[in-house]
Amino acid sequence: xxxxxxxxxxxxxxxxxxxxxxxxxxxxxxxxxxxxxxxxxxxxxxxxxxxxxxxxxxxxxxxxxxxxxxxxxxxxxxxxxxxxxxxxxxxxxxxxxxxxxxxxxxxxxxxxxxxxxxxxxxxxxxxxxxxxxxxxxxxxxxxxxxxxxxxxxxxxxxxxxxxxxxxxxxxxxxxxxxxxxxxxxxxxxxxxxxxxxxxxxxxxxxxxxxxxxxxxxxxxxxxxxxxxxxxxxxxxxxxxxxxxxxxxxxxxxxxxxxxxxxxxxxxxxxxxxxxxxxxxxxxxxxxxxxxxxxxxxxxxxxxxxxxxxxxxxxxxxxxxxxxxxxxxxxxxxxxxxxxxxxxxxxxxxxxxxxxxxxxxxxxxxxxxxxxxxxxxxxxxxxxxxxxxxxxxxxxxxxxxxxxxxxxxxxxxxxxxxxxxxxxxxxxxxxxxxxxxxxxxxxxxxxxxxxxxxxxxxxxxxxxxxxxxxxxxxxxxxxxxxxxxxxxxxxxxxxxxxxxxxxxxxxxxxxxxxxxxxxxxxxxxx
Amino acid sequence: xxxxxxxxxxxxxxxxxxxxxxxxxxxxxxxxxxxxxxxxxxxxxxxxxxxxxxxxxxxxxxxxxxxxxxxxxxxxxxxxxxxxxxxxxxxxxxxxxxxxxxxxxxxxxxxxxxxxxxxxxxxxxxxxxxxxxxxxxxxxxxxxxxxxxxxxxxxxxxxxxxxxxxxxxxxxxxxxxxxxxxxxxxxxxxxxxxxxxxxxxxxxxxxxxxxxxxxxxxxxxxxxxxxxxxxxxxxxxxxxxxxxxxxxxxxxxxxxxxxxxxxxxxxxxxxxxxxxxxxxxxxxxxxxxxxxxxxxxxxxxxxxxxxxxxxxxxxxxxxxxxxxxxxxxxxxxxxxxxxxxxxxxxxxxxxxxxxxxxxxxxxxxxxxxxxxxxxxxxxxx
Numbered sequence: 001x002x003x004x005x006x007x008x009x010x011x012x013x014x015x016x017x018x019x020x021x022x023x024x025x026x027x028x029x030x031x032x033x034x035x036x037x038x039x040x041x042x043x044x045x046x047x048x049x050x051x052x053x054x055x056x057x058x059x060x061x062x063x064x065x066x067x068x069x070x071x072x073x074x075x076x077x078x079x080x081x082x083x084x085x086x087x088x089x090x091x092x093x094x095x096x097x098x099x100x101x102x103x104x105x106x107x108x109x110x111x112x113x114x115x116x117x118x119x120x121x122x123x124x125x126x127x128x129x130x131x132x133x134x135x136x137x138x139x140x141x142x143x144x145x146x147x148x149x150x151x152x153x154x155x156x157x158x159x160x161x162x163x164x165x166x167x168x169x170x171x172x173x174x175x176x177x178x179x180x181x182x183x184x185x186x187x188x189x190x191x192x193x194x195x196x197x198x199x200x201x202x203x204x205x206x207x208x209x210x211x212x213x214x215x216x217x218x219x220x221x222x223x224x225x226x227x228x229x230x231x232x233x234x235x236x237x238x239x240x241x242x243x244x245x246x247x248x249x250x251x252x253x254x255x256x257x258x259x260x261x262x263x264x265x266x267x268x269x270x271x272x273x274x275x276x277x278x279x280x281x282x283x284x285x286x287x288x289x290x291x292x293x294x295x296x297x298x299x300x301x302x303x304x305x306x307x308x309x310x311x312x313x314x315x316x317x318x319x320x321x322x323x324x325x326x327x328x329x330x331x332x333x334x335x336x337x338x339x340x341x342x343x344x345x346x347x348x349x350x351x352x353x354x355x356x357x358x359x360x361x362x363x364x365x366x367x368x369x370x371x372x373x374x375x376x377x378x379x380x381x382x383x384x385x386x387x388x389x390x391x392x393x394x395x396x397x398x399x400x401x402x403x404x405x406x407x408x409x410x411x412x413x414x415x416x417x418x419x420x421x422x423x424x425x426x427x428x429x430x431x432x433x434x435x436x437x438x439x440x441x442x443x444x445x446x447x448x449x450x451x452x453x454x455x456x457x458x459x460x461x462x463x464x465x466x467x468x469x470x471x472x473x474x475x476x477x478x479x480x481x482x483x484x485x486x487x488x489x490x491x492x493x494x495x496x497x498x499x500x501x502x503x504x505x506x507x508x509x510x511x512x513x514x515x516x517x518x519x520x521x522x523x524x525x
Numbered sequence: 526x527x528x529x530x531x532x533x534x535x536x537x538x539x540x541x542x543x544x545x546x547x548x549x550x551x552x553x554x555x556x557x558x559x560x561x562x563x564x565x566x567x568x569x570x571x572x573x574x575x576x577x578x579x580x581x582x583x584x585x586x587x588x589x590x591x592x593x594x595x596x597x598x599x600x601x602x603x604x605x606x607x608x609x610x611x612x613x614x615x616x617x618x619x620x621x622x623x624x625x626x627x628x629x630x631x632x633x634x635x636x637x638x639x640x641x642x643x644x645x646x647x648x649x650x651x652x653x654x655x656x657x658x659x660x661x662x663x664x665x666x667x668x669x670x671x672x673x674x675x676x677x678x679x680x681x682x683x684x685x686x687x688x689x690x691x692x693x694x695x696x697x698x699x700x701x702x703x704x705x706x707x708x709x710x711x712x713x714x715x716x717x718x719x720x721x722x723x724x725x726x727x728x729x730x731x732x733x734x735x736x737x738x739x740x741x742x743x744x745x746x747x748x749x750x751x752x753x754x755x756x757x758x759x760x761x762x763x764x765x766x767x768x769x770x771x772x773x774x775x776x777x778x779x780x781x782x783x784x785x786x787x788x789x790x791x792x793x794x795x796x797x798x799x800x801x802x803x804x805x806x807x808x809x810x811x812x813x814x815x816x817x818x819x820x821x822x823x824x825x826x827x828x829x830x831x832x833x834x835x836x837x838x839x840x841x842x843x844x845x846x847x848x849x850x851x852x853x854x855x856x857x858x859x860x861x862x863x864x865x866x867x868x869x870x871x872x873x874x875x876x877x878x879x880x881x882x883x884x885x886x887x888x889x890x891x892x893x894x895x896x897x898x899x900x901x902x903x904x905x906x
Contacts, residue, residue, distance in 0.1 A: 330753065351755035362753055369753070371746035373813030382743055383754040385736040393734045436754060 026051040026214050027072065027103070027183055032081035034067050041067040043238045044081065048231075049183060049214050054205065056217045056225045058254050059235035060483055065218050068235070069185050072216070073105035074098030104176035105185040112168055114161035119143045121160055122175045146174040150204055166197025173204060177213075184208065185216040188316065190224060202228055220315045220482075222254055222516065234258055255513050265489035266463045268309060268508045269471035275306030276341070278476035279327070279358070279444045284336035286322045286500075292334075296322040298500035299336065304444065304476045309466065311491035312480040315519055319500040320480040321363055324446045328360030329353045341443060354383060357443035361434050361450060363480075369433035370421050377403040377417025379432050384439045402439055410435035410465055427458025434462065438469065445469075447479040451486055463490045484512045550858050551806050551822035554851075558826060562833035569836055576715060580707070580783060582828035583717035584609075584776050586821055588795055589802035590721075590728050591772030593820045594765040596803050597732075599745040599812025600658060600665040602766060605773040605799055607676035608650050609792035612777025614680040616643045617689025617787030620703060633698040640706075644774045650676055651770025655763030669766075673796065680789035688788035692781060707782030717779040721821075724772065729817040741765060745812025801848070802827055805855040807862070826851070 027049040034042040042064045049055050049072075059065045070076045072083065074092030082089045085101055092098040095105070112121045119139050128135045128142075143156035152170045160168055169189055176184055186205075190198045205215060205228055219225040226232075232249055234242040234257040242257040279302075286297035296319045304310050314320045325331050327338050329350040337346040340358050348356070362368035370379055380403050381388065388398035403417045410431045414424055421429065430450065437445060447466070451459040467490040469475040481487060487494045487510070494506040496518040504518035563570035588605050595602040619639045624631040634642070650672055657668040694700035707717040732738035740761045743751035752758045773792075781787035806823030808815025830851060834844045 328753070349757070350752060351757055354755040360753060362750075367747075368749045371743045371750050371813065373746035373809075374742060378739070378742075382739065382751070382756070385739055389736050393730075394736060394739070396734075440755075 024051040028084045030082050030084055032071055032078045035079045041238055045240045049216055050231060051214050052209050052212045053230040054215045054217050054228050055231040056229035057233050058258055060258055063235040064238040065235055069187055073103055073185055099179055102180060102182035104181040106172045106189060107187055112160045117157045117159055118154055118171050119156035121171060122178050146178055150174055166193045183214045187218045190221060222251055255516055265460050265486060266467055268490050268492045269467040272307050272471045274308050275474050277303045278306040278341055279304045280339040282337050285334045286326045286331060287334040296500050300501060304478055306474040306476050307470050309470050309477040309491050310493045310495060311487045312495050312497055313487045313515055314497035318497040320497055321448050324360055324448045328446055354440055359437040359440055359442040359445050361437050361447040363448035365430055365433050372421055376414050376419045376421055376432060379421055380406045380436050383436050406435040406439045427454040430454050444476040449481060450479050484515050487515055551819055551826055554826050555822055558829050565837045569833060578829055578832045579718045580715035581832060582824050583721040584780050585798050585802055585828055586721045586824035587724060587772050587776035588799035589820045589824045590724055591769030592799040593803050593808060593815055595769045596808050597741050597745045597812060597815055598762055598765050602769045603669040603796045604650060604672035604676055605769060606792040606795035607673045608647050608770055608773035609777040609795055610789055611676045611680040612643045612647055612774035613781035613787035613791050614683050614789050615646050616778055616781055617692055618683055620692050620694055633700045635700050636702040640778060643778055644771050647770035647774025648767050651767035655766035659759040659762035684789045688786050690786045692785055704782055704785060707779035708785060720779055725817055725821055742813055798827060801852045
């Protein structure tokens with residue numbers, strides 16, 4: 001998107017001087033804390049929302065942004081602290097209650113029913129009753145009015161599934177407005193939008209502000225967010241670390257406050273010679289499953305050598321998962337090819353690729369990694385059954401050997417191979433998924449967000465394990481992450497992905513600011 | 526994160542009566558049925574009656590084992606009753622001799638050829654089911670419902686609705702021995718029961734000791750994870766329907782041999798009895814859980830119950846009511862068993878890491894995923 005696309009928001013800076021003078025707090029969280037079990041997701045946070053202005057919440061994954069937003073919108077209740085709306089302390093037992101107070105949230109994953117029309121979605125759950133059932137005419141009239149206000153004259157009877165994602169987002173906003181929302185929370189609203197759709201959204205936000213609607217905005221696209229925000233709040237590890245008005249800050253300020261000091265996640269293994277190119281991705285493209293003419297991975301090329309560790313950094317929707325899944329054989333490419341040690345494997349099945357030594361540790365271990373009905377041992381041996389099969393039958397003794405070796409080599413803490421998979425902690429479950437794939441003795445291992453949802457100690461262990469395998473066995477490792485701190489751990493090389501392409505490439509000596517700028521800038525550019 | 530994270534169920538060193546009763550419920554139900562009917566009727570508890578009942582069970586048992594394989598992968602096969610009927614008709618048709626007008630000859634295939642061809646018909650129906658489900662993504666319920674009608678219709682077309690009564694063959698034609706399959710006895714036990722035993726042992730071995738067995742369980746437990754682990758999920762799906770079709774064809778052969786006749790309406794609604802046997806045997810309809818031993822017990826529970834009701838002279842209307850009640854009870858107990866397992870698994874990781882993952886996910890603005898288990902749900906009927 002060009003800068004001129006952002007003019008509505010840019011013009012806004014003229015008004016900012018006067019707006020700042022009448023900063024009026026409409027909603028605030030006072031000493032709000034939230035614990036999940038023994039983990040504190042939020043530690044006594046104070047947060048203010050200003051009337052008719054945009055307050056942006058910055059923070060890395062796991063910083064507590066969404067937890068705070070869920071508390072403000074009634075999705076979850078705080079463990080302690082209070083919420084003050086227009087000077088009155090309030091408690092929201094549910095989202096419905098929050099909506100009644102004029103607070104609406106627009107989730108990143110849209111909550112529309114795709115099979116229903118725009119009209120039906122907007123009035124879902126609070127249909128206008130007429131003399132003979134629902135007053136469709138009145139609903140359609142109001143819908144048309146709303147859509148016109150938002151400058152998106154979509155016919156009220158259009159099924160939502162026929163709309164582009166950006167238009168669907170507008171419908172969500174229309175729904176929020178139809179209940180007279182005074183405070184609108186937007187969680188990563190642009191992550192799935194095209195540049196022109198972002199432009200429309202920003203114009204809408206500008207209109208909303210002028211109508212006195214307060215907006216809370218969350219985004220990983222820092223620069224994009226900077227263009228529309230009036231106030232910036234930074235969260236880190238459940239604590240609010242910084243607040244400033246837009247006029248006082250820049251990108252560096254945000255990044256500095258977001259990242260802070262990080263736990264040591266290791267350093268790139270050295271002292272081993274890099275081997276030949278193990279994996280070569282050549283101009284690979286993957287089509288969007290919903291919009292086949294769009295590419296989620298766009299003619300991307302990448303080479304990884306034996307013993308090398310490459311980190312792929314990118315924001316949500318950058319195409320990391322699609323790239324890795326395509327290389328592993330789960331989805332077919334729309335162009336290009338994948339070479340494993342000089343051999344084209346593009347047309348092989350997942351099983352054949354595993355046999356040749358190309359494996360994937362998927363992003364969502366519950367959905368794609370583990371078989372919950374099987375024991376720890378059965379999960380670990382699932383990908384290498386052939387190793388303990390003789391003739392027609394499997395050998396229990398040899399399987400035990402494979403399993404014991406895996407448990408020891410990836411350091412899984414379990415009662416034994418027969419324990420239920422659900423009895424393990426998140427970090428150990430992740431190690432089971434990694435151990436399962438390493439048991440096949442791969443040459444190249446792809447890991448999609450291997451650190452997701454596991455604690456910092458387990459994270460460090462997982463990285464150490466990968467570094468050891470790369471150094472000792474000459475394993476080529478590609479892992480993806482959306483946390484910039486993890487890029488600067490064991491990776492020899494950092495590849496920044498954006499909108500399906502490689503936006504930048506860095507060595508291990510890159511700075512966090514450089515990496516984040518590369519991923520964020522690419523979105524606006 | 527360490528030793529204390531074990532599931533509570535595994536800790537109980539003492540004897541938990543409730544749990545033992547729950548896990549062995551099919552076995553205890555069978556004992557209870559035998560005791561009750563033995564008290565109610567003097568003829569129930571006798572070797573002769575047990576053998577007779579067992580030969581009835583053989584039919585349900587064969588269907589149930591095939592059904593078990595399908596259910597373990599998370600599917601369902603509604604076509605087995607019709608396949609059974611069609612198999613009987615095909616066997617009957619072949620036993621009458623096949624006339625080739627072009628050459629003016631009539632071939633009388635020997636019984637072993639009849640058996641193979643009939644099993645082939647069952648395999649074909651299963652293959653159609655499997656391909657529709659695995660490759661064309663037709664829901665299993667719909668695909669096999671379709672085949673239920675098609676197979677039944679073909680059986681009726683082949684016979685014009687009539688029944689083949691002459692299955693004995695003639696010594697002169699070299700096609701005798703059909704009655705050996707189910708009607709005859711070996712060492713005093715009906716051959717059908719032996720067939721069931723053989724199929725059960727082979728299936729047991731296949732499930733417990735072969736890669737295929739592991740593939741079946743993993744496909745039903747989490748097909749996505751299985752696929753990413755290199756399991757040929759689609760081939761496994763086709764295979765289980767083929768095996769289910771073959772089991773139904775074998776059951777059809779045994780039944781028509783037992784009855785010494787093959788009618789096109791044989792086996793109507795047997796698919797439901799087969800599903801009931803699997804469910805009573807403790808398998809989860811969502812896939813991934815269940816075994817042959819339980820399924821056999823389930824088949825015996827249903828067979829011994831319905832025969833018992835006949836013996837003590839309960840009207841057939843009441844038999845239907847009882848059978849239905851037993852099935853509902855079985856599913857109820859299944860959900861208690863797996864529901865308890867799920868809770869204990871959820872409670873178990875009482876360490877800081879698990880909630881951290883929940884918090885991390887929610888903070889990652891993954892609203893849809895946070896808090897909601899993304900794994901395959903265990904039985905929730």
